[in-house]
Each structure stands twice: as C-alpha cells, then as structure tokens.
Amino acid sequence: MGITLRPEEGQRLKGRVALITGGAHGIGRAYALRFAQEGARVAIADLDLPGAEIVAKEISAQNGEAIAVAVDVTDTKMIADAVERIVDAFGTIDILLNNAAMFSVVPMSRVGFDALSIEEWDAMMSTNVKGPWLMARAVAPVMRKNQSGKIINISSGTAFKGTNTQIHYVTSKAAVLGFTKTLARELGGDGINVNAIAPGNTLSEEDPDDKTVTMRSGAIPSRALRRLESPEDIVGAAVFLASSDSDFITGQTIVVDGGSVMH
Template sequence: MGRLDGRVIIVTGGGQGIGRAFALGLANEGAKIAVADINRPSAESVAAEIGEAGSEALAVVVDVSSEESAKAMAATVIDRWGRVDGLINNAAFFQRPQITSGLIEEIPVDEWDKVMAVNLKGPFLCCRAVIGQMKQQMYGKIVNISSGTVFSGRSILHYVASKGGVTAFTRVLAKQSGDWNITVNSIAPGLTASDPERDEIIYQGRVSARSIPRVEAPEDLVGAAIFLMSSESDFMTGQTMVVDGGAVMR
C-alpha cells in the first residue's frame, strides 16, 4: 500500500527535472498523476514512464501563465478522474539561456514580466483553477515550489523576487483555505542538479556551503513532497520547508 493510494495530483512542469522526480515519486506512492507541462513531448514521456512502472498518469499540455490554459488543465483532470486532491506548482521560468541576466541594470523589462507571469501568476492561476473542486471535496493539498535563494538573497533578482512572492502567496492562501481542510505549503530547494546538460562545476560550487556537503539531486526533494501531499501533513499549513542539505537555516 502506498501513502498516496488513489489520490489525484497535478504536477506542473512535470516533464523534466525536479517536476519529473515529483511525478515519478508520487506515482510510486500510489497517486494518479497529471503531468502538466508546456512541453508536450516531455509531459508525454514522463506519463509513459509512470505507466510503464504500473501507475496511472495523464499528460496535459498547459501554459501556467494563461488563465484559460490553467482552467482547461483542471477541467481535463476532473473529467478524467472526477477530483483533484493535490497540486504541485513547480513550473518555472529560470534556467539560462532563457534568463539573460540577474542584475538590476541589465534585466530586460519584458523578461521581468515573463518571470513573474510564469513563476508567480502561474501558481495563482493554477490554484484558482482547482480550488473550487478542492472546496467541494472539503480537502486538498497545495505545494508551491519556492527557492532557498529567498532566504539567502543570492542569485537572480527577478527570479528570487518571484519566489519571494510564492512564499508570501503560500501564507495568505493557507489562511484563506483552512476552513475547507485545504493545506497550502511550500518547498524551497537549494541549487539542484536538474539539468544534465549544465556543467557539474556549477552544482559543485554550492557544496561547501552545506551541512551535508554534496550536490543536491531532484530525488532529494521527493520525500518532502510526499509528506506534504499525504494526510500526515493535514494540520500543517502556510509553511515553507527548506530542503538544501542544511545551507540555509531558519
């Protein structure tokens, strides 16, 4: 028996990296997974991987920054499984070369808008698309992926500002959702080796700042997601779990 048997969970940005690890890990605990991503082939590939491992999955193409697209994603999942128990807002716009600079004088204004649209408006739109269903169920689990950079102040200005927004959004939505037994929490990863094409030296660069001195893998984040999606966390809401090998302590 898995800890998430029968639960229906949407993972945005589930087609690669950390989102893929969430999708596979939650499916392994018995959840039915909607792998929601803007990239159709990667969403389909992860959904197929889950199917081959013996669990149920559905690939859904979504642009989380579009209200219409987020609503369509929720409708597709409800149409297929009749409910939504969990939502992981993981999709984000932050990897280079999409991000051209993190410095205040160099960030293109339209790039600032794009980062906010995907990373901050995206979770708002996806939560809004599923919250009515969760309220009807009198139960739901929302997990927003923030970043340890919010607490260290290190890294790319617009990206970190968007993730600071995610942390604040998590707290306010938690206050607004408790009456329906909906929990809203956040996971803040450290720099994680989610891109196999990125130079290993970049990931090694953060190791010495950690209490557990090694590179962080996407799989290191899965335990926190399983806990926050399970009934074991039903009385915990509005919180941010930092999972970074003990670099940031708060």
C-alpha cells in the first residue's frame, strides 16, 4: 500500500505523537502509514530496525514525520532507551499502539495444545502479554504528565472463539482483553484511554503465496461480510481510538472482522 498525505485540514491526528510497536511489517505498517496520513508524527518501534527504517522513509518521502527505533518489547532497557529517544525527537508520546506480537514475522507453531514446547509458550506470553505491559509502564509517566493519552492494545477475534492448534497465541490475546480493562481503570484518573482492537484473520503478509491466501480465506464463510480482511480494514478503528472522537470510550474492544464474532 502506498500513501498520499492528506491536506492538513481534516487530519484527525494532527500534532499527536504515536508510538507503534511492530510497525515494520503487516498490519503495524498499515497503522503507521495511516497515522502519518492523519497528521501524526510516528515512531515505528520494531525488532526489525531495517524494516522499520523502510516504513519511516516511506512516510518521510511524503513529507510526513517518522522515526524508526529498535525495540524488543520484552527488553526493559531497549524500551526505556526507545521512549527517551522518541521524547527527545518529538517532545512527547500521545498514543501507544501495542501491536507487536509473535504471529507471522516472528512465527508460531500450529500444533495441538499437548505438543507445544514450554519454551514457545513462555516466548508467546513474554512478547504478547508482558510486552504490552512493559510498554505501557514505560510510556505512562509521559502520558500522566500530559494528563492525557491513548493506549490501544491489539487482541484478536480468536480470543472470543478459540482456534485449534494455537492455544498459546489465543490465550495471550485473551489476556490482552483483561489487561486492557484493568489498565483502563488504573489510568482513567489521569485522563488516559485504554482500548483494544480484535482483528479477524487478516491477509497481513507482504507477498502472500496461494497457500497463505487460501488459509486466510478460510475465515470468509464465518463472516457477515463475506470477503478477505486486509490491514486497511483495521486502520480506521485505530485512528478512531487514537483520536479525540473516542475521548469518552475506555476499557472497550472493537472487533474488526467483518462480523464473524459479534459480542
């Protein structure tokens, strides 16, 4: 997906600073491009620094503002350094989008619950559950100082229904729902909103082969809106939750999956 930056008028995130984890690839890249289009200055934080730099350059080439930072969301030192660097570069952080996860770029096994290794279970919980907590812990002081902020956590539709052979992933994404509600209660007094998005099975691979398209198409019959889901289908919900349009919404989860899960 390419981008064309909008004229300033109508930009819904103008003047905001957004930190997007896992922004180098897939849906995270789409959030980064769209947030920049909406006028945000964007920090793309990813394990894959060269990948994050490509996305940042794509935004800069359109006169947007973006920086790439190397972050492993399980590493407190890297997180602290990244937050410091972003605040130095942009002055503050208004939006934290906790998108990084073990999923496709950092792949997971798809095996029965009793065939999964303990090491992979722990790695999944570390990235997908501890990661958002460590990120929120590091960014909260900046938002508390501002007495405002938006934290958006990425869960998954699968947390509402379960999926065969991904018990560690599904469990981690269900944890994100409880994390979101508790964090919303703890940070509400500081004017900080915390919400979640639960995407459906999304064709997020950059160059998908036929097998991947078939696998992602498997979700179509369960949807009220019967088609493939693309990263661009999800970004509008993220812009809404990052913008002042959602100022009185917190602790909620928006399922963006074409009406497969209805809750």
